[in-house]
Amino acid sequence: MSINGKAYIVGAYEHPTRKADDKSVAQLHAEVAFGALQDAGLSKDDIDGYFCTGAAPGLGPLNMADYLGLTKLRHLDSTDVGGSSYVLHVGHAAEAIALGLCDVALVTLAGRPRAEAMATGTAPRTWGANVPDDPFEMVYGRTVANVYAMCAMRHMHEFGTTSEQLAWIKVAASHHAQWNEHAMLRKVVTVEDVVNSPMVSDPLHRLDCCVISDGGGALIITRPEIAKSLKRPLVKVKGHGEATKNQNAGYTDVTFSGARWSGPRAFEEAGVTPQDIQYASIYDSFTITVLMQLEDLGFCEKGQGGKFVSDGNLISGVGKLPFNTDGGGLCNNHPANRGGMTKVIEAVRQLRGEAHPKVQVPGCTLALAHGTGGLLGTRHGSATVILERE
Amino acid sequence: MATPASNRTLPAIQVDPTNKPYFDAAREGRLLIGLCKDTNKHFWYPRGCSPFTLSNNVELVQAKGTGTIYTYTVMRTKEPYCVAYVELDEGVRVFTNIVDCDLDSLKIGQKVKVVFKPTQGDSPPATMFTPA
Numbered sequence: 001m002s003i004n005g006k007a008y009i010v011g012a013y014e015h016p017t018r019k020a021d022d023k024s025v026a027q028l029h030a031e032v033a034f035g036a037l038q039d040a041g042l043s044k045d046d047i048d049g050y051f052c053t054g055a056a057p058g059l060g061p062l063n064m065a066d067y068l069g070l071t072k073l074r075h076l077d078s079t080d081v082g083g084s085s086y087v088l089h090v091g092h093a094a095e096a097i098a099l100g101l102c103d104v105a106l107v108t109l110a111g112r113p114r115a116e117a118m119a120t121g122t123a124p125r126t127w128g129a130n131v132p133d134d135p136f137e138m139v140y141g142r143t144v145a146n147v148y149a150m151c152a153m154r155h156m157h158e159f160g161t162t163s164e165q166l167a168w169i170k171v172a173a174s175h176h177a178q179w180n181e182h183a184m185l186r187k188v189v190t191v192e193d194v195v196n197s198p199m200v201s202d203p204l205h206r207l208d209c210c211v212i213s214d215g216g217g218a219l220i221i222t223r224p225e226i227a228k229s230l231k232r233p234l235v236k237v238k239g240h241g242e243a244t245k246n247q248n249a250g251y252t253d254v255t256f257s258g259a260r261w262s263g264p265r266a267f268e269e270a271g272v273t274p275q276d277i278q279y280a281s282i283y284d285s286f287t288i289t290v291l292m293q294l295e296d297l298g299f300c301e302k303g304q305g306g307k308f309v310s311d312g313n314l315i316s317g318v319g320k321l322p323f324n325t326d327g328g329g330l331c332n333n334h335p336a337n338r339g340g341m342t343k344v345i346e347a348v349r350q351l352r353g354e355a356h357p358k359v360q361v362p363g364c365t366l367a368l369a370h371g372t373g374g375l376l377g378t379r380h381g382s383a384t385v386i387l388e389r390e
Numbered sequence: 391m392a393t394p395a396s397n398r399t400l401p402a403i404q405v406d407p408t409n410k411p412y413f414d415a416a417r418e419g420r421l422l423i424g425l426c427k428d429t430n431k432h433f434w435y436p437r438g439c440s441p442f443t444l445s446n447n448v449e450l451v452q453a454k455g456t457g458t459i460y461t462y463t464v465m466r467t468k469e470p471y472c473v474a475y476v477e478l479d480e481g482v483r484v485f486t487n488i489v490d491c492d493l494d495s496l497k498i499g500q501k502v503k504v505v506f507k508p509t510q511g512d513s514p515p516a517t518m519f520t521p522a
Binding site for chain 1: 398400401403404405406408409413423424431432433434435436437441442460461462463464465466467471473474475481482483484485486487498509516518
């Protein structure tokens with residue numbers, strides 16, 4: 001079964017806050033859900049499918065359905081693959097809709113790591129108890145930053161990628177963020193600014209890392225008949241792919257990501273190629289994340305990512321592949337340490353023609369959103385969606 | 391400029407009934423790795439099933455304790471430390487720390503050998519590596 005054309009994204013909302021001192025996580029979920037419903041022109045009781053992750057309080061759908069007053073639910077999905085979850089949820093929602101399991105799906109994400117002063121990338125952290133790999137990794141001070149840094153170090157070793165090339169990714173994001181009034185970092189930076197920022201974990205500098213922000217976002221996905229009855233531009237789900245990559249029983253290769261598998265699945269279902277994509281939301285927890293995913297999605301040859309991102313090639317209006325025109329996680333927002341939601345939201349804005357005029361891709365009809373969740377160099381989820389303006 | 395590896399305090403390791411034999415050997419200064427007896431292939435990290443066949447026809451076998459740095463990074467915290475994947479001579483790549491060295495002198499491909507470092511309380515030692 002293909003989901004191509006079976007579902008549409010009709011609501012998309014990004015919470016404007018970046019620091020939520022005065023709001024609970026559950027309340028942030030409520031606010032993004034309400035925002036997405038308003039955007040779609042639907043109401044709470046239209047929702048009969050609900051999607052969230054372990055980032056939602058309690059037993060996800062149970063506590064959230066209670067708080068949000070969702071009484072009509074007949075389909076639930078709390079698949080948690082870290083920050084890539086919300087890209088994956090778009091695919092799962094389209095599948096559920098295609099099977100008739102629900103008519104209107106709500107996906108929410110919210111969190112407040114910044115208000116809680118969480119050292120997201122630099123303090124060792126794990127997810128839950130009885131994790132079988134923890135006894136073999138946590139004692140070594142495994143952090144988000146150092147696991148991604150090891151990927152960058154090996155990529156540089158094998159392919160000659162440089163810090164200056166990685167820096168271009170941040171530079172491009174900052175060019176976009178200057179136009180986003182909600183972005184955390186609106187200052188345009190240079191390659192020199194990035195490579196001269198303090199080293200966090202060799203070879204990643206502070207400006208190679210995404211922001212830590214509070215807030216969240218929500219999406220409403222529905223079937224074609226309902227989408228066409230609403231007033232919003234039609235954004236069709238055209239293809240979806242998901243994968244997980246890990247240490248491969250000890251024979252790990254940290255120079256590629258699960259995008260190598262999820263990407264082709266999405267392209268095949270959509271019936272398009274990387275060359276057809278006019279705008280790409282690429283997961284940007286770190287600059288190296290972007291570079292590896294661009295290669296693995298087929299936007300350039302493996303190992304040529306450094307050359308591809310150089311000289312502003314990711315800047316809207318300048319380069320060949322405009323990416324993360326909201327400023328991305330690198331400059332705008334990485335709510336709850338999970339960037340997949342905002343990746344989908346900015347792709348929807350682009351397809352609707354509602355991105356900031358300074359970064360809007362003219363006549364944008366085909367976009368991709370891709371997420372990497374978990375840890376690039378150990379085990380991660382990978383999800384790709386391809387969306388089309390109808 | 392040299393950055394000596396810090397002697398940071400290592401947290402306790404959560405030993406469970408399945409991985410206990412690995413950590414018992416570590417207490418004796420021996421490095422063990424997984425062997426799938428269905429396929430005769432080594433695997434990492436140690437576990438009670440074969441990641442190749444899913445059967446429990448597995449055992450822990452002694453590794454030489456030498457290898458090379460596959461990739462690494464130096465975490466530039468107050469107490470800098472090196473996180474690495476070391477490729478053992480047996481072929482598996484092990485998540486670890488490189489210790490007792492100048493962290494600024496490390497290179498991918500460099501030869502290393504195993505050392506065991508004490509952790510907190512009664513917890514078993516951590517399996518680490520140092521330049522050979």
